[in-house]
Amino acid sequence: MDGRGTAGLLYLREEEIRLAMELLFYGYRDFTAGPDAILAELDMGRAHHRVLYFVGRHPGITVSELLGILRITKQSLGRVLQPLIAGGYVVQSRGRSDRRQRLLSLTPAGEALERRLFESQRALLARAFRDAGGPAVEGFRKVMLGLLGPEARARLGLRVAAAGAPVAGKVA
Amino acid sequence: MDGRGTAGLLYLREEEIRLAMELLFYGYRDFTAGPDAILAELDMGRAHHRVLYFVGRHPGITVSELLGILRITKQSLGRVLQPLIAGGYVVQSRGRSDRRQRLLSLTPAGEALERRLFESQRALLARAFRDAGGPAVEGFRKVMLGLLGPEARARLGLRVAAAGAPVAGKVA
DNA sequence: GGATTACGTCAGTATCGTTGACATATCAAC
DNA sequence: GTTGATATGTCAACGATACTGACGTAATCC
Incomplete structure (x- = not known):
């Protein structure tokens, strides 16, 4: 390969990388816009949404586990968790095997709010999936998985x- | 289709959607970790990175255009832009056709810093692309594009x- | 010459993150 | 059963990033 050819390939490669960076930036920005609008009416923010989401996904999750997922300090979590508890969206219960733990779960009101936020994003994602097609969705998952650190990848x-083989017997 | 079958499909679909949501959450979190660490040493944050990135991508960009991309107020931009100018990373020049405009560009120091931040993310993205393979990358782009609002999609x-047809003559 | 536009800045506020320190309850182990 | 580690909560101070509202200046447009 000569100098010009190599430079050309590197250029294309960099453009591809920058395109992906911008897709991630704009995509994340626009993907969170729906919930943000709903949350603003309830005097809540994205941090509340994240708590609602992961508590909903993992009923009975401990505070420590939640802190590990969100990668924030317990002080930061406390500031959003306490209003969620006071507002009747989240309940705490003591761990039966370890009574030091406060296991977190959503109340029916919490589930309703989480679902409302979920549906707003679901509509957007479902349309993007439908427009892109099945193989594209599989590619999306593969690439995104590659961006994750070891801990998130394990999760x-x-x-x-x-998801890559949704039907039993389908070729991976 | 009977009730059970429909419920099953809906369940799978919701799991798929939630998986994508979590991939976006963890992916964005882990993708920004590299630059965040570099920026912290320079007493800067993600907001400075975004300015460096888009000014680098669009040399001579106006303040208005930058505000439109970042979707922030001029007050918020001012707080990160002024230190970048004072630190010698960004320069302003008056527009030749419209002297009210302040056209923004990176200095050599700004380009060097932007490149350093870029390379840290490039390494991660390039590995993810390589591991996932070309068709997956194309799918990734398609899905992400579907998440964008009209303005970002136009951009x-x-x-x-x-990018879907990188070589002349290749089938789209 | 008057309205609009592009930009800057001052003042105040909110959200979400941080560190550091300290308290309490519980568990685990010797 | 004291002792040390763990799980959680909380007080205080701080920092980064966003916001609104208001005002000022310079340049352009008509």
């Missing part, structure tokens, strides 16, 4: 693999 | 289409 890797 | 849509 989601199996699910990505399973 | 990136053509580039996504071009």
